[in-house]
Amino acid sequence: xxxxxxxxxxxxxxxxxxxxxxxxxxxxxxxxxxxxxxxxxxxxxxxxxxxxxxxxxxxxxxxxxxxxxxxxxxxxxxxxxxxxxxxxxxxxxxxxxxxxxxxxxxxxxxxxxxxxxxxxxxxxx
Numbered sequence: 001x002x003x004x005x006x007x008x009x010x011x012x013x014x015x016x017x018x019x020x021x022x023x024x025x026x027x028x029x030x031x032x033x034x035x036x037x038x039x040x041x042x043x044x045x046x047x048x049x050x051x052x053x054x055x056x057x058x059x060x061x062x063x064x065x066x067x068x069x070x071x072x073x074x075x076x077x078x079x080x081x082x083x084x085x086x087x088x089x090x091x092x093x094x095x096x097x098x099x100x101x102x103x104x105x106x107x108x109x110x111x112x113x114x115x116x117x118x119x120x121x122x123x124x125x
Contacts, residue, residue, distance in 0.1 A: 036090075043092035046074050047085035051094030053113045054083065054120050058098045065114040067125060072108035076122060 053066045070076065074087035078101040085092040087107075103122045105111040110125045 039088045040090045040092070042071075043074070043085050043087050043090040044094075045092065046071055046087065047083055047092035047094040050076060050085065050113070050122070051083045051096055054101055054122070055097045057113045057115045058096075058100075058118075058120050060115060062115055062117055065112055067110050067112050070105050070107050070109060070111050074107050076103045076105055078103055 049068065050070075053068050057064045057066050071087065074085050077084045077086070078096065078099075081096045081099055083094050083096055083101070085094075098118075098120060100118060101120045101122065104124070105122050106124050111122055112125050114121050114123075
């Protein structure tokens with residue numbers, strides 16, 4: 001009887017260890033997935049904030065300006081009527097009301113979004 005209970009304990013303990021390893025693997029996969037999702041949402045948020053600023057300044061007219069902070073590690077680019085924010089290996093996109101946008105902004109600094117004769121410029125302050 002003594003050997004029997006030791007064997008049963010070994011089987012139960014093995015299942016518990018297996019359950020632990022499977023749980024850790026699932027947890028790690030879900031953690032990576034959520035970090036990737038949050039990174040994508042952060043890039044999308046940056047793109048939306050800048051697109052909103054560009055659209056408002058464009059609609060306001062010549063001479064209007066707006067100051068906004070460009071997060072460290074993000075780069076802005078404009079392709080047609082789409083503003084892209086790239087950072088943390090992710091891409092966020094947002095629509096623009098104009099194609100006439102020029103970007104020369106440094107990440108990690110405040111930048112100015114200014115309407116100059118119908119051209120929206122995004123540059124360092």
